[in-house]
Amino acid sequence: MQFSQMKNGRNVRHGFIKFPTDSPRENLTTCFSLPLCLQYTKDGFVPHLTWDLLKHVPDNSAPALIPLCSMYDLIPTLQSSGQKLSDFISSDFNRQIFLTDQDVLVKRRQGFNSSDFIPIWTESGRKNIYPTDLLNCVNVFKPDAYRLLADGETNKESSNKRLDKSVHNTAQLTKKSFNIEGQSCKIKPVFGSIVGGWNLKQRLISIEHLKSYDVDGYIIDGLLAEDLLNESTDTKENLNALITYICSHLPLNKPRALFGPLKPERVADAVSAGIDIFDSSYCSYLTSIHTALVLQSKAFPFEATSKLLNLADDSFKHDFTVIEKDCCCYTCFKGFTRAYLNHLINVKEMLGSILINLHNLYVYYDFFNQISYLTH
Amino acid sequence: MEGDKALNFRIIAKCPKTRARSSHLTLAATSPYGTQTLVKTPVFMPVGTNGTLKGLLPEQIETCGCNMMLSNTYHLASRPGSKIVVAAGGLHKFMNWKNGLLTDSGGFQMVSLSKLMKLDENGVIFTSPYDDSVETTLTPEGATAIQHEIGANIIMQLDDVISSTHSDHDRFVEATHRTIRWYDRCKTQHNGYEAKQNLFPIVQGGLDPELRAFCAQEIAARDPPGIAIGGLSGGECKSDFIKMVACSTENLPENKPRYLMGVGFAVDLILCSALGVDMFDCVYPTRTARFGCALVGLGIKINLKWAVFQNDTSVIEPGCDCYACVNNHKRSMINHLLKKRNTIACHLISQHNVRFQMRFMNKIKDAIASGDLPKLILQTLDQHYKTREDYPDWVLTALEILKIEA
Ligand SMILES: [Zn+2]
Numbered sequence: 001m002q003f004s005q006m007k008n009g010r011n012v013r014h015g016f017i018k019f020p021t022d023s024p025r026e027n028l029t030t031c032f033s034l035p036l037c038l039q040y041t042k043d044g045f046v047p048h049l050t051w052d053l054l055k056h057v058p059d060n061s062a063p064a065l066i067p068l069c070s071m072y073d074l075i076p077t078l079q080s081s082g083q084k085l086s087d088f089i090s091s092d093f094n095r096q097i098f099l100t101d102q103d104v105l106v107k108r109r110q111g112f113n114s115s116d117f118i119p120i121w122t123e124s125g126r127k128n129i130y131p132t133d134l135l136n137c138v139n140v141f142k143p144d145a146y147r148l149l150a151d152g153e154t155n156k157e158s159s160n161k162r163l164d165k166s167v168h169n170t171a172q173l174t175k176k177s178f179n180i181e182g183q184s185c186k187i188k189p190v191f192g193s194i195v196g197g198w199n200l201k202q203r204l205i206s207i208e209h210l211k212s213y214d215v216d217g218y219i220i221d222g223l224l225a226e227d228l229l230n231e232s233t234d235t236k237e238n239l240n241a242l243i244t245y246i247c248s249h250l251p252l253n254k255p256r257a258l259f260g261p262l263k264p265e266r267v268a269d270a271v272s273a274g275i276d277i278f279d280s281s282y283c284s285y286l287t288s289i290h291t292a293l294v295l296q297s298k299a300f301p302f303e304a305t306s307k308l309l310n311l312a313d314d315s316f317k318h319d320f321t322v323i324e325k326d327c328c329c330y331t332c333f334k335g336f337t338r339a340y341l342n343h344l345i346n347v348k349e350m351l352g353s354i355l356i357n358l359h360n361l362y363v364y365y366d367f368f369n370q371i372s373y374l375t376h
Numbered sequence: 377m378e379g380d381k382a383l384n385f386r387i388i389a390k391c392p393k394t395r396a397r398s399s400h401l402t403l404a405a406t407s408p409y410g411t412q413t414l415v416k417t418p419v420f421m422p423v424g425t426n427g428t429l430k431g432l433l434p435e436q437i438e439t440c441g442c443n444m445m446l447s448n449t450y451h452l453a454s455r456p457g458s459k460i461v462v463a464a465g466g467l468h469k470f471m472n473w474k475n476g477l478l479t480d481s482g483g484f485q486m487v488s489l490s491k492l493m494k495l496d497e498n499g500v501i502f503t504s505p506y507d508d509s510v511e512t513t514l515t516p517e518g519a520t521a522i523q524h525e526i527g528a529n530i531i532m533q534l535d536d537v538i539s540s541t542h543s544d545h546d547r548f549v550e551a552t553h554r555t556i557r558w559y560d561r562c563k564t565q566h567n568g569y570e571a572k573q574n575l576f577p578i579v580q581g582g583l584d585p586e587l588r589a590f591c592a593q594e595i596a597a598r599d600p601p602g603i604a605i606g607g608l609s610g611g612e613c614k615s616d617f618i619k620m621v622a623c624s625t626e627n628l629p630e631n632k633p634r635y636l637m638g639v640g641f642a643v644d645l646i647l648c649s650a651l652g653v654d655m656f657d658c659v660y661p662t663r664t665a666r667f668g669c670a671l672v673g674l675g676i677k678i679n680l681k682w683a684v685f686q687n688d689t690s691v692i693e694p695g696c697d698c699y700a701c702v703n704n705h706k707r708s709m710i711n712h713l714l715k716k717r718n719t720i721a722c723h724l725i726s727q728h729n730v731r732f733q734m735r736f737m738n739k740i741k742d743a744i745a746s747g748d749l750p751k752l753i754l755q756t757l758d759q760h761y762k763t764r765e766d767y768p769d770w771v772l773t774a775l776e777i778l779k780i781e782a
Pocket residue numbers: 323324327328329330331332333359362
């Protein structure tokens with residue numbers, strides 16, 4: 001994996017990341033400028049969208065973030081087909097894959113984590129994934145990068161004891177991942193996770209431990225969706241301070257990722273704090289609550305403020321304007337009105353989610369492109 | 377388009393052996409948003425009940441080769457309400473579909489909601505399924521006016537629908553005569569709209585051939601742009617159904633399109649095409665997709681939820697040119713999505729099934745032109761029934777009427 005970054009005049013990291021590939025596909029994009037936003041997926045697809053529709057989203061064929069829990073049941077099928085996941089999904093998939101264990105938008109049951117395995121919930125129930133299992137999955141799916149097992153199931157309320165355990169479990173899991181008999185976990189670029197919740201001391205222990213392993217990048221874990229979505233000023237400031245603190249202790253020459261639903265303002269803060277890689281789960285989260293994202297002062301991404309429109313609201317029944325007048329997304333450009341989207345939501349028609357997600361993804365990726373343009 | 381007509385019907389081929397014909401049906405634009413649409417018949421029209429076709433974007437529907445679809449007046453009038461559709465600039469603009477649209481009158485919903493309704497010469501009284509306290513009277517004039525507001529290219533008269541299995545013959549006679557009277561009232565209401573929208577009358581007559589012939593001749597005499605065959609698919613036995621379709625087409629003028637409501641299975645489509653029907657609609661291909669069922673071959677249904685497809689790496693139907701098959705979406709991947717209750721499975725199968733219906737209708741058109749329709753009928757039947765001894769009575773009845781040797 002190649003990673004290059006430097007700081008610009010605004011003291012913001014910029015550069016590029018390139019995941020190695022053995023794919024014979026000629027038009028596969030493998031090099032991405034920072035900050036990179038991975039395409040959040042469920043069961044191998046961006047929620048509600050077949051892959052052809054992604055041509056309407058300016059995501060520069062960003063790699064797909066694929067959670068193992070949504071694909072685990074497919075392992076026997078993939079094994080019998082002999083194909084790797086990126087060739088299996090569909091011929092218009094044509095992207096690289098970043099494999100993680102958990103789905104950032106799914107709230108998980110607590111209390112099953114250990115220093116030997118992490119639990120994932122599949123169609124056939126709970127599966128305990130040991131480091132060797134994950135390596136087997138990597139051998140079957142053949143992603144272009146993946147995350148090592150970690151226990152990041154902590155939220156703002158987690159006790160010190162729980163944080164202690166999460167740091168300990170993650171350290172043990174990392175150690176075991178690097179000591180699998182007869183095999184190296186480095187068959188693909190690996191990302192290690194920094195855990196420790198909202199406790200700076202625990203975070204530091206986690207960082208120090210991870211530094212002794214040859215990981216290709218870092219993931220700031222231990223922050224659940226509910227906390228990332230929390231609107232309070234207190235959370236915003238604490239999150240900012242936390243990320244800034246963690247990034248300041250990480251080596252400069254490796255990429256840092258923060259996965260989960262982040263509104264554009266938080267993305268801007270996180271980029272300033274030193275995060276390089278994100279994902280698009282915020283769009284799917286908004287779509288799931290029938291909400292469209294509108295960005296104000298788009299020309300200045302670091303000062304952008306987002307506004308949310310809940311299209312299920314009765315006030316849109318007679319509103320024959322598009323979501324956002326000057327938006328160039330498929331939905332707005334084609335003239336699908338707020339009234340039509342409101343109707344589709346009311347009658348529970350699937351087209352509503354498709355159109356809203358296309359708009360949200362367009363706005364979100366447009367925002368990333370502006371940051372990347374501004375910082376280069 | 378010729379003159380001030382909203383519909384042009386030109387037969388381009390006739391089957392030398394059956395009553396089938398293929399035609400070019402041209403529909404005028406009903407609003408600045410719509411365009412003139414050339415529909416090649418026999419045509420199957422998928423049903424987008426709520427002003428959307430099961431998770432497909434308008435451009436995806438077009439890619440399936442479909443340029444004519446149906447929407448339900450009753451549903452649109454309930455939600456979002458016809459006033460909103462008018463304010464939006466008509467249904468074409470509201471749903472972003474510039475091609476052909478057909479709306480029913482809402483009459484069919486009368487049968488399904490008959491417990492909730494009263495019916496007299498004036499019209500039908502409904503209670504909304506969403507709100508018991510709201511009573512709506514639907515008159516022939518009202519049903520026509522709502523369809524003017526929605527703005528589809530083809531609209532339907534309000535008819536007096538009774539279940540075809542109803543046992544009281546006098547009631548059929550009453551319904552047939554009332555349907556003709558209601559057509560006259562709809563037609564009066566339609567005055568001034570003839571250059572944009574086409575009002576189709578409906579042939580009723582239950583299962584009585586004489587009554588049906590009478591009804592067909594009565595409405596044909598009123599020179600409508602096209603005619604629907606109604607009062608069927610209400611649970612009657614299939615032999616009665618096919619006899620009544622044959623009896624209806626026999627008594628209808630050659631030079632007008634004939635529309636058979638609510639028919640969408642492959643065997644029904646091909647036999648009714650052979651009997652001279654030009655237009656069909658049915659929720660079947662998209663509804664069955666929601667349950668994981670895909671249509672292949674000459675209309676065989678496979679359920680992709682079945683365990684046999686778990687490791688099947690072929691596409692839904694090898695050789696199919698739909699989006700899902702061309703892009704190598706595997707049966708096993710769709711099986712996985714279905715298990716996960718992921719709606720993408722539905723989007724993929726719906727696109728395949730709509731495309732399947734279009735391809736099947738294309739085969740019928742080609743067979744009409746080449747004179748091979750009887751051969752295609754027998755090939756289709758071969759796929760649906762193990763041996764010729766297994767043909768059901770109604771199929772034998774159809775073959776007898778069509779003088780095709782099984
Ligand atoms: Zn938009």
